[in-house]
Amino acid sequence: MALAEPSSSGRFGEFGGRYVPETLVPACHELERAFRSAWGDPTFRNELDGLLADYAGRPSPLTECHRLSEELGVRVLLKREDLNHTGSHKINNVLGQALLAKRMGKTRLVAETGAGQHGVASATAAALMGMECMVFMGEVDIERQALNVFRMKLLGAEVVPAVSGSRTLKDAVNEAMRDWVATVETTHYCLGSVMGPHPYPWMVREFHTVIGTEARAQCEKLLDGGVPDIVTACVGGGSNAIGIFSGFADTDAELVGVEPAGGAAVGRGVPGVVHGMKSYLMQDEFGQVQEAHSISAGLDYPGVGPEHSFLSSIGRARYEAVTDEQVIDAFQLLSRTEGIIPALEPAHALAWISRDREQLAGKTVLLNMSGRGDKDVGQMMDILG
Amino acid sequence: MVTPAEEGLTIPDAPTQPGALEAALRTRRDAGRKLLVPYVTGGLGTDWAEIVRAVADAGADAIEIGVPFSDPVMDGPVIQEASELALRAGATPVTIFDELRTIDAGVPIAVMTYYNLAFHMGHQRFAESLAAAGVSAAILPDLPLEEVGPWATAADAAGVETVLLAAPTAPDDRLPLVCARARGFVYAVGLLGVTGERDALASSSLVIARRLKAITDKPVLVGVGVSSAAQAVEVCAEADGVVIGSALMRRVLEGVGPAGAGAFISEVRTALDSAY
Numbered sequence: 001m002a003l004a005e006p007s008s009s010g011r012f013g014e015f016g017g018r019y020v021p022e023t024l025v026p027a028c029h030e031l032e033r034a035f036r037s038a039w040g041d042p043t044f045r046n047e048l049d050g051l052l053a054d055y056a057g058r059p060s061p062l063t064e065c066h067r068l069s070e071e072l073g074v075r076v077l078l079k080r081e082d083l084n085h086t087g088s089h090k091i092n093n094v095l096g097q098a099l100l101a102k103r104m105g106k107t108r109l110v111a112e113t114g115a116g117q118h119g120v121a122s123a124t125a126a127a128l129m130g131m132e133c134m135v136f137m138g139e140v141d142i143e144r145q146a147l148n149v150f151r152m153k154l155l156g157a158e159v160v161p162a163v164s165g166s167r168t169l170k171d172a173v174n175e176a177m178r179d180w181v182a183t184v185e186t187t188h189y190c191l192g193s194v195m196g197p198h199p200y201p202w203m204v205r206e207f208h209t210v211i212g213t214e215a216r217a218q219c220e221k222l223l224d225g226g227v228p229d230i231v232t233a234c235v236g237g238g239s240n241a242i243g244i245f246s247g248f249a250d251t252d253a254e255l256v257g258v259e260p261a262g263g264a265a266v267g268r269g270v271p272g273v274v275h276g277m278k279s280y281l282m283q284d285e286f287g288q289v290q291e292a293h294s295i296s297a298g299l300d301y302p303g304v305g306p307e308h309s310f311l312s313s314i315g316r317a318r319y320e321a322v323t324d325e326q327v328i329d330a331f332q333l334l335s336r337t338e339g340i341i342p343a344l345e346p347a348h349a350l351a352w353i354s355r356d357r358e359q360l361a362g363k364t365v366l367l368n369m370s371g372r373g374d375k376d377v378g379q380m381m382d383i384l385g
Numbered sequence: 386m387v388t389p390a391e392e393g394l395t396i397p398d399a400p401t402q403p404g405a406l407e408a409a410l411r412t413r414r415d416a417g418r419k420l421l422v423p424y425v426t427g428g429l430g431t432d433w434a435e436i437v438r439a440v441a442d443a444g445a446d447a448i449e450i451g452v453p454f455s456d457p458v459m460d461g462p463v464i465q466e467a468s469e470l471a472l473r474a475g476a477t478p479v480t481i482f483d484e485l486r487t488i489d490a491g492v493p494i495a496v497m498t499y500y501n502l503a504f505h506m507g508h509q510r511f512a513e514s515l516a517a518a519g520v521s522a523a524i525l526p527d528l529p530l531e532e533v534g535p536w537a538t539a540a541d542a543a544g545v546e547t548v549l550l551a552a553p554t555a556p557d558d559r560l561p562l563v564c565a566r567a568r569g570f571v572y573a574v575g576l577l578g579v580t581g582e583r584d585a586l587a588s589s590s591l592v593i594a595r596r597l598k599a600i601t602d603k604p605v606l607v608g609v610g611v612s613s614a615a616q617a618v619e620v621c622a623e624a625d626g627v628v629i630g631s632a633l634m635r636r637v638l639e640g641v642g643p644a645g646a647g648a649f650i651s652e653v654r655t656a657l658d659s660a661y
Binding site: 009017018019020021022023024025026027164165170171174177178181182183184185271272273274275276278281283286287288289290 | 394454455456457458459461465469472477478479500501502504505506526527528529530531532549550551552553554555556559563574577578579
C-alpha cells in the first residue's frame with residue numbers, strides 16, 4: 001500500500017480529524033474499530049471481493065483510446081469504472097460499507113448524494129442486503145438528476161430533498177449528518193466520498209484502492225512493466241481520484257486531480273473545518289462556507305477530502321481546474337471519438353488533458369473514467385439543443 | 386510511502402478557577418435557584434439586542450448568543466431558518482460582537498457558533514474578540530473533546546470559558562473527561578438529535594442529567610429538545626437548569642418581538658421558581 005494510514009487522530013498531515021458533535025464521537029470510534037477488524041478479517045475480505053466480482057462486475061477493464069489519442073496527440077488510457085454495476089466507481093465503497101454496517105448490526109443506511117450515483121449505489125446495496133435506505137439530495141440536484149431519483153425510488157430507497165442553503169451536495173451532507181445524530185443507534189451513515197470525520201476518509205479510500213491496484217497491474221501489462229506518465233481523475237470529494245492514485249503513489253507517475261472551476265477547494269488553498277474534517281474549503285472572509293457552482297452535480301462541493309489537501313500540500317499531487325464549457329466539449333469529444341459517453345464528472349479530467357494537450361504531447365495519461373454519462377444525457381440535451 | 390505526520394493534539398487542563406459564567410451560575414444554583422439560559426440568534430432582525438435585554442429582564446441567568454454559520458449541523462429547522470435570515474441580513478461575527486459590546490444585559494453572555502468561524506479568524510483573535518465584546522464563554526458544538534485543545538488554549542488565555550457538550554451516547558468513562566475540561570457549565574444534550582421543539586421531554590434528558598450530576602459539581606444544564614415551561618420544570622428534577630433555544634426562536638420568527646420573547650421566558654422563570 002502506497003498511501004499510509006492516517007495518524008491516530010485521523011490526520012493526514014494537518015488535515016482530517018474528527019470535528020463532529022459529541023453525540024457522534026462514540027459512533028466514529030465504533031466504526032473505526034469495526035472497520036479495522038473487518039479489513040483485517042479474511043472472511044470479510046473474501047465476501048467483499050466476491051460481491052465486487054460477481055455482483056459489481058470487477059475487474060473493470062483498461063481501455064486504450066486510439067482515436068482520441070490520435071486527435072489529442074496524448075496517449076490516453078481509461079480505467080473503466082463506468083462499466084461497474086450502477087454505472088460508477090461508487091459501488092466499490094458502498095458494498096464495503098453496507099457489509100460493514102451489517103456486521104455492526106445496523107439495519108438502516110443513510111446517505112447523501114450529489115449527482116445521484118452514490119445514492120443509487122447505496123440504494124442498490126441496501127436492496128441487495130435487505131436494509132432500509134434514506135438518501136438526502138439537494139433540491140436543485142433532484143431537478144437536474146431526475147433519472148437517478150427515479151432509480152433510487154425503484155430500488156426501494158426514500159429520497160429526501162435538502163431544502164436549506166445552496167440545496168446541493170453540501171446541504172445533503174448536512175441533512176444526512178443531522179439524521180445520523182438522531183438515529184445513530186440503528187443507522188450507519190454511508191458517506192459517499194473520502195471526506196467527513198475519521199475514519200471515513202481512510203475507510204472509503206481503502207474500499208476504492210481496488211481501482212488503483214487493478215489499474216497498476218493492467219498498465220504494467222500494457223506498458224511492458226512501466227507506469228503511465230500521469231494519472232488523472234476528477235475531484236469533488238475525491239474518492240475516485242484517491243482510489244486510482246493509491247495504485248501509483250509510490251511510482252514516478254505524476255498525480256493530477258481536476259476540479260471544477262466553480263468548486264476548486266484545493267485550487268484556492270484555504271483550510272477550513274466543515275463536515276467533520278479539516279481540509280481546503282471554499283469560504284468567505286469570515287469562514288462562512290461558500291456555494292460551489294458546477295455543471296456537474298457530483299462535483300458541486302465547496303470542500304475536498306483531507307488526503308487530497310495533504311497530497312497537494314506536500315506536492316505529491318497537483319490540482320487543476322476546468323470550466324463548464326471545457327467539460328461540455330470533452331463530453332462530446334469522447335463520445336464522438338471512442339463511442340464512450342462519459343459522466344460529466346470524469347469529463348473534467350478529460351477536459352484538462354484536452355486543454356493542456358500541447359504540454360502533454362507524447363505522454364501516456366491514465367484517466368479514471370469514474371462513471372457513465374447516461375444520467376447526464378437529459379441535461380446535455382438541454383444544453384446542446 | 387507517503388506518510389502523514391501526527392499533529393500534536395494535547396488537551397490542556399482547564400484552569401482551576403471558575404470563570405465569570407461558572408461563578409455566576411454556581412452562586413445562583415447554590416442559592417437554590419434553577420438556572421435558565423435562553424438562546425437568541427445574533428444579527429436576526431433589527432431588534433435582536435432588545436430581545437436579549439428583554440429575556441435578561443425576564444429572569445435569564447445567562448444568555449446564549451448564536452453567531453450564525455452557513456452549515457449548522459447540530460441545528461434543526463428553527464435555528465437554521467434564524468441563522469439563514471441573519472446571514473442574509475449581513476450578520477457577521479464582527480457585526481455581532483460590535484453590537485454585543487453595547488448591550489448591558491446584566492448577566493453573563495455565552496456565544497454559540499461553529500468551529501470554522503473561530504478557526505478561520507484565528508483562535509487567539511477570535512477568543513480576544515469575544516473577551517473584548519464582554520462575552521464570558523463559547524460553545525462550539527462541532528468541536529468535541531479530542532479536538533478542543535488548540536482552541537481551548539487560546540480561549541483559556543483570553544479568559545473565555547469553553548462550554549463542552551455531553552451526549553447521551555457517551556460511555557461512562559468519557560463523561561468525567563468532558564466534565565473536567567468543561568468550563569462555564571456542562572451542556573447536557575437532552576436527546577439523540579438536533580435542536581428543535583419536541584411534544585414531550587425525552588427521557589434521555591433526565592438520564593444524562595442524572596449521570597452528569599453524579600460525577601460533577603459544575604452546573605449541569607440540559608439543552609436540545611427542552612420546549613416549554615412544563616418540560617423545563619420536568620428536567621430540572623435532575624438538572625441544575627435548562628437552555629431554551631428553538632422554542633424561543635420560533636416565537637421570535639413568528640414576530641412576537643422583545644415583549645413576547647420576554648413574556649415567554651418570564652413564564653418559564655415563574656414555573657421554575659414556583660416548582661423549586
